[in-house]
Amino acid sequence: MKYISTRNASRAVSGSEAILMGISPEGGLFVPESFPQVTLAEIEAMGEMSYAERSATVMSRFLDEFTYEELLEIANRAYSRFDSEDTCPLTKIDDGAYVLELWHGPTYAFKDLALTVLPQLISACRKKRGEKGKTLVLVATSGDTGKAALEGFKDVDGTEIMVFYPDEGVSYMQKLQMITTGGNNTYVAGIKGNFDDAQTAVKKIFTDDGVRASLAKDGYVMSSANSINWGRLLPQIAYYFSSYADLLTSGEITLGDKIDFVVPTGNFGDILAGYYAMRMGLPVNKLVCASNINNVLTDFFNSGEYDATREFHKTISPSMDILISSNLERLLFEVVDRDDKALGSLMATLKETGKYKVDLVTLKRKIPMFAAGFADEDETMETIYNTFDEYGYVVDPHTSVAIAVYNDYYLTSGDQTPTVILSTASPYKFAQDVYEAVGENQEADPFKAVKKLHFLTGMEVPEGIDRLQTLEKRFSDVLAKDEIKQKVLSRVKGE
Numbered sequence: 001m002k003y004i005s006t007r008n009a010s011r012a013v014s015g016s017e018a019i020l021m022g023i024s025p026e027g028g029l030f031v032p033e034s035f036p037q038v039t040l041a042e043i044e045a046m047g048e049m050s051y052a053e054r055s056a057t058v059m060s061r062f063l064d065e066f067t068y069e070e071l072l073e074i075a076n077r078a079y080s081r082f083d084s085e086d087t088c089p090l091t092k093i094d095d096g097a098y099v100l101e102l103w104h105g106p107t108y109a110f111k112d113l114a115l116t117v118l119p120q121l122i123s124a125c126r127k128k129r130g131e132k133g134k135t136l137v138l139v140a141t142s143g144d145t146g147k148a149a150l151e152g153f154k155d156v157d158g159t160e161i162m163v164f165y166p167d168e169g170v171s172y173m174q175k176l177q178m179i180t181t182g183g184n185n186t187y188v189a190g191i192k193g194n195f196d197d198a199q200t201a202v203k204k205i206f207t208d209d210g211v212r213a214s215l216a217k218d219g220y221v222m223s224s225a226n227s228i229n230w231g232r233l234l235p236q237i238a239y240y241f242s243s244y245a246d247l248l249t250s251g252e253i254t255l256g257d258k259i260d261f262v263v264p265t266g267n268f269g270d271i272l273a274g275y276y277a278m279r280m281g282l283p284v285n286k287l288v289c290a291s292n293i294n295n296v297l298t299d300f301f302n303s304g305e306y307d308a309t310r311e312f313h314k315t316i317s318p319s320m321d322i323l324i325s326s327n328l329e330r331l332l333f334e335v336v337d338r339d340d341k342a343l344g345s346l347m348a349t350l351k352e353t354g355k356y357k358v359d360l361v362t363l364k365r366k367i368p369m370f371a372a373g374f375a376d377e378d379e380t381m382e383t384i385y386n387t388f389d390e391y392g393y394v395v396d397p398h399t400s401v402a403i404a405v406y407n408d409y410y411l412t413s414g415d416q417t418p419t420v421i422l423s424t425a426s427p428y429k430f431a432q433d434v435y436e437a438v439g440e441n442q443e444a445d446p447f448k449a450v451k452k453l454h455f456l457t458g459m460e461v462p463e464g465i466d467r468l469q470t471l472e473k474r475f476s477d478v479l480a481k482d483e484i485k486q487k488v489l490s491r492v493k494g495e
């Protein structure tokens with residue numbers, strides 16, 4: 001299996017090269033040359049497998065440089081760090097509505113599904129390619145990727161990791177999780193700006209030949225832990241298959257039935273993995289893209305126009321506060337029939353003008369499985385309350401956005417297909433907002449909010465959240481956007 005760049009389809013690389021490079025030098029993203037097919041019988045057989053086995057089964061279709069056993073070992077190591085035996089438990093909240101909990105990993109957000117795997121993949125790829133020297137992992141984060149990547153790469157031999165988060169744009173717990181990270185190879189800084197600024201700055205460093213050359217002199221190659229990296233997306237495809245297999249095993253659906261997924265979306269990595277699962281043969285009816293009031297994607301799917309030139313809103317679902325969703329590029333590549341020139345020109349227009357337009361009729365014809373909606377801040381708070389009130393089930397604000405959009409979609413479309421709603425973070429990562437929503441009281445102290453939320457709901461507090469109170473804060477840098485590059489260069493010199 002080869003991978004091609006969305007902006008230069010004649011550049012074909014192996015899976016290990018795609019993972020180690022992160023992004024193609026001309027700025028394109030690597031996509032699989034084709035989608036390997038999984039039969040219904042193979043999906044049914046997943047019902048009998050552990051999550052790690054399901055994951056290895058899916059990954060092995062794409063990474064022919066690895067044996068199934070090698071990938072299984074990686075997956076076993078990754079998912080043994082989860083606090084649920086099921087890894088991603090599926091909870092029925094209503095007839096035909098199921099919540100897929102993707103936050104039982106070490107940092108309590110769905111990013112752990114991929115970031116417990118990626119560092120191992122990178123190490124293994126380097127070994128296979130006989131590469132010496134070190135890997136510098138650069139991460140721009142809207143809150144959850146940063147901590148998940150830090151935990152994944154912390155003290156991994158031959159790697160350095162640097163994480164940049166929007167100083168004013170992440171939750172209290174998210175920030176505390178990052179700045180208390182241990183490890184000798186870790187660095188964390190806030191940046192003055194929002195997530196898009198951080199992501200753009202980091203992407204620019206990746207494609208800067210001067211930086212590349214300078215790092216090479218110090219024995220480093222750069223890689224990315226953002227979902228632009230194929231090694232991030234790949235492990236995410238598995239949970240779409242996994243939830244289908246679970247619904248099958250529990251008799252909620254029969255083999256071949258189509259299901260819907262509702263996905264709280266930011267950088268478009270999570271939902272794209274669902275699209276790839278469908279292209280591999282998973283019976284999917286709709287993929288519903290749920291946004292908060294930074295609803296660029298809702299407008300895109302409904303009008304064909306992608307317009308990032310709008311006000312940026314800070315919300316209570318900060319991991320979705322994104323106006324430039326990087327992974328949409330991979331979907332667009334399919335919309336334009338994998339025409340790298342056409343795609344390149346759309347991306348150039350986006351860079352110059354902050355927007356682009358594709359023909360709506362073409363869009364609906366090429367990707368009819370996508371639907372989209374958004375929830376505002378009040379709806380998000382109300383839905384946290386209603387979900388607890390009606391089902392006794394506590395959700396974080398990102399998941400609440402998805403449930404609110406699901407409710408709207410269900411009412412307006414009449415679509416009766418069984419639906420899996422992806423739950424992307426533990427409510428305790430956003431304890432103050434969740435407590436305010438269900439307890440109808442504000443609590444200014446984040447750790448008191450955790451306690452009160454626990455008392456009110458009986459939901460167990462993750463050990464790692466409690467522990468944050470006592471950990472030393474190790475990082476305090478706040479950088480201007482144009483200081484990031486210098487920081488990267490001096491870091492590898494050990495300054």
Ligand SMILES: *Cc1c(COP(=O)(O)O)cnc(C)c1O
Pocket residue numbers: 109110111144145227264265266267268269270271319320398424425
């Ligand atoms: C990252 C994140 C999202 C958005 O996922 P994308 O892959 O960026 O679309 C949603 N919810 C939470 C809690 C996240 O951390």
